[in-house]
Amino acid sequence: MAVNLKRSSGTGASTEQIQRRRMLGWLTGLGLFGSGILSAVSNFVFIKPRATYGQPQRFSIGKPDDFPPGTRATLGARSLCVVREGNKIAALSTTCTHLGCIVGVSDTGFACPCHGSRFDQDGTVTGGPAPRPLPWYKLTLAPNGELEVDKDIEITPGSYLSL
Amino acid sequence: MSPAANPIPPKPGLLTALKELPKNVWNSIFRNPLPSNDLEKSATSFTNFFLHIHPVKVHKHSLKPTYTLGLGLISFFLFVILILTGILLMFYYVPSTTQAYDRMLDLRGTVAFGMILRNMHRWSAHGMVAVVFLHLARVFFTGAYKKPREFNWVLGVVLFLLTLFMSFTGYLLPWDQLAFWAITVGTAIAGYAPVVGKDIQFLLMGGTSVGQEALLRFYVLHVAVLPAILTLGISIHFWRIRKDGGLSRPPEADATPALEFSAPAATMKVAGPESRKTYGLQGLVRGPITKAGQVPDNTVFSWPDLFRAELFTFVITLSAILILSLLFNAPLEEPVNILHPPNPAKAPWYFLGLQEMVSYSAFWGGIGIPTIFVVLLFITPYIDRAQTGVGKWFAKERLLANTIFLTFVLANIVFVIIGTFFRGPNWAFVMPW
Ligand code: HEM
Ligand code: FES
Numbered sequence: 001m002a003v004n005l006k007r008s009s010g011t012g013a014s015t016e017q018i019q020r021r022r023m024l025g026w027l028t029g030l031g032l033f034g035s036g037i038l039s040a041v042s043n044f045v046f047i048k049p050r051a052t053y054g055q056p057q058r059f060s061i062g063k064p065d066d067f068p069p070g071t072r073a074t075l076g077a078r079s080l081c082v083v084r085e086g087n088k089i090a091a092l093s094t095t096c097t098h099l100g101c102i103v104g105v106s107d108t109g110f111a112c113p114c115h116g117s118r119f120d121q122d123g124t125v126t127g128g129p130a131p132r133p134l135p136w137y138k139l140t141l142a143p144n145g146e147l148e149v150d151k152d153i154e155i156t157p158g159s160y161l162s163l
Numbered sequence: 164m165s166p167a168a169n170p171i172p173p174k175p176g177l178l179t180a181l182k183e184l185p186k187n188v189w190n191s192i193f194r195n196p197l198p199s200n201d202l203e204k205s206a207t208s209f210t211n212f213f214l215h216i217h218p219v220k221v222h223k224h225s226l227k228p229t230y231t232l233g234l235g236l237i238s239f240f241l242f243v244i245l246i247l248t249g250i251l252l253m254f255y256y257v258p259s260t261t262q263a264y265d266r267m268l269d270l271r272g273t274v275a276f277g278m279i280l281r282n283m284h285r286w287s288a289h290g291m292v293a294v295v296f297l298h299l300a301r302v303f304f305t306g307a308y309k310k311p312r313e314f315n316w317v318l319g320v321v322l323f324l325l326t327l328f329m330s331f332t333g334y335l336l337p338w339d340q341l342a343f344w345a346i347t348v349g350t351a352i353a354g355y356a357p358v359v360g361k362d363i364q365f366l367l368m369g370g371t372s373v374g375q376e377a378l379l380r381f382y383v384l385h386v387a388v389l390p391a392i393l394t395l396g397i398s399i400h401f402w403r404i405r406k407d408g409g410l411s412r413p414p415e416a417d418a419t420p421a422l423e424f425s426a427p428a429a430t431m432k433v434a435g436p437e438s439r440k441t442y443g444l445q446g447l448v449r450g451p452i453t454k455a456g457q458v459p460d461n462t463v464f465s466w467p468d469l470f471r472a473e474l475f476t477f478v479i480t481l482s483a484i485l486i487l488s489l490l491f492n493a494p495l496e497e498p499v500n501i502l503h504p505p506n507p508a509k510a511p512w513y514f515l516g517l518q519e520m521v522s523y524s525a526f527w528g529g530i531g532i533p534t535i536f537v538v539l540l541f542i543t544p545y546i547d548r549a550q551t552g553v554g555k556w557f558a559k560e561r562l563l564a565n566t567i568f569l570t571f572v573l574a575n576i577v578f579v580i581i582g583t584f585f586r587g588p589n590w591a592f593v594m595p596w
Contacts, residue, residue, distance in 0.1 A: 044366075047366055047369075047380075048362075048365070048366055049369050049370065049376065052369070052370040052371060052376070053370065053374075053375065053376060074502075076501075076502030076503075077501070077502065079501075079502075098351075098521075098525055099347070099348040099351035099352060099521065099525060099529075100347045100348060100350075100351040100372075101344060101347065101348065101504045101508060102501070102502060102503065102504055104503075104506075111589050112589070112590075113504050113505070113506035113507055113508055113588065113589055113590070114344070114348060114504055114507070114508045114590060115518070115521060115522035115590045116522060116589045116590035116591060128522070128590075129521065129522050129523060129524060129525055131525065
């Protein structure tokens, strides 16, 4: 519906010249478009941090004696809960698998204040919207006698470290 | 004027220059006297930078307060208040996890006008989310998104999403308990998006949890990136309103003795490609070449009617925000404690519907249903092509569309109410009384 004006090639250019002109036009367009995409991608590469400045994922939490049998101690700053039953010890995450709130210890296990997810002592979901059980992290006894947690490695729930 | 009629004026003396100084300075800024006739009224509109974005004349229907309810304009004024108060707050705010909260306390205690500025910024932000949404609803219920305004509607949906994102990024900055946990939950919701979710979450937080990096990123988004995009978007939005022929109105608003040539297709032929005749710019403008005196004129000059209405809206908006800010203080919770979320941890009211839905299913509540709603909003003008029912509130012809829209809105309102009043510790259902 727009008004159609005939494009005049005022100089009386030959078909060959017109084709070259059109070709150059396309190449320019392609070049601009390509550069646009490239700079958009570089922006994403730029804002994706290569190094993160948070806490290390692997750290020691103290000696086994700090957790006498029967302990269920939350290490707040690490968002961990250390459980010891007899000679078996394990480290569970206290970060809710729903949307990342910190669960609190309840009579029956753990409860999340944000949207009401509930977990039993082993971190299995017993109610609420959480889609997965609380992860168990790899726990090792370092040569210096300290317990070491690696939050990058999840292990099967229920697999304790025997002391 | 011919040179003969206007001989070179005599050189004015210094004294005259001094005497005329105020008048001359004034006239050099404002080229027009206060308008007293039609010519001056139009000249005023287009020789003033701030007025020239307005048309010289507006349709009477567009000035009816009951049609637009002034909601778009109020959104804009709230945005202006937000920019101004926001810039002032930036003089004292530091986006650092160790300082941000203290700066909030300083604003409250030591900075002159700190409290009222923060209150104004907070209440305008809440207000803008609400008013932009009401504006969207007004445009929907009046069918104003229909051709030729499809694109401005799509742009509007983008503006609405940007407004939400603005408030989301601003929410973290006080670095209090509310801020920290709302953003922890909010970014985790993003993580549920298929394929790119985890990457988006990582990009937003600049790491694996909400901390210094996240605070800095949210700050940059909130004070630079998003306001710039919003300003650009609003400018295009306004420009499009004029290019789309002013505000929508019902056909009756134009119908007094309809003249033949108001069918645009017929007049467009004039400048067809076969034509050998050359045309000036006027000849290429859509529609009849000269309208003056030939079409029923339902328009009035923008000066003073439109400008008066705008000034009135501005004064009302600013007064409302000032009164709210004098009466109510913006909340500030305890400083961040990453060990203990407040119980219950609630998002701001306009996200509580989402939070309530998320408590049933993170994916469907946080990603699935909102995405469906937004996609529906985007494609509405391309699906609903009927040209009837434009320019009237709740037109009978639009019953279906309006019902679908209203259903989504009411559902959200119900969820917001449940989330606000009926959820207690551990998000358990409680009675508010
Ligand atoms: C930053 C937010 C926004 C601002 C500042 C803004 C501003 C405005 C203003 C001042 C008007 C003039 C008429 C009126 O006041 O109603 C208008 C009209 C319009 N707006 Fe917005 N708007 C915003 C967001 C939106 C949204 C979210 C939508 C819908 C998705 C939208 C769609 C439209 C359309 C289609 C019109 C033309 C209405 C008609 O012709 O009747 N805008 N806008
Ligand atoms: S974050 Fe724990 S239930 Fe939502």
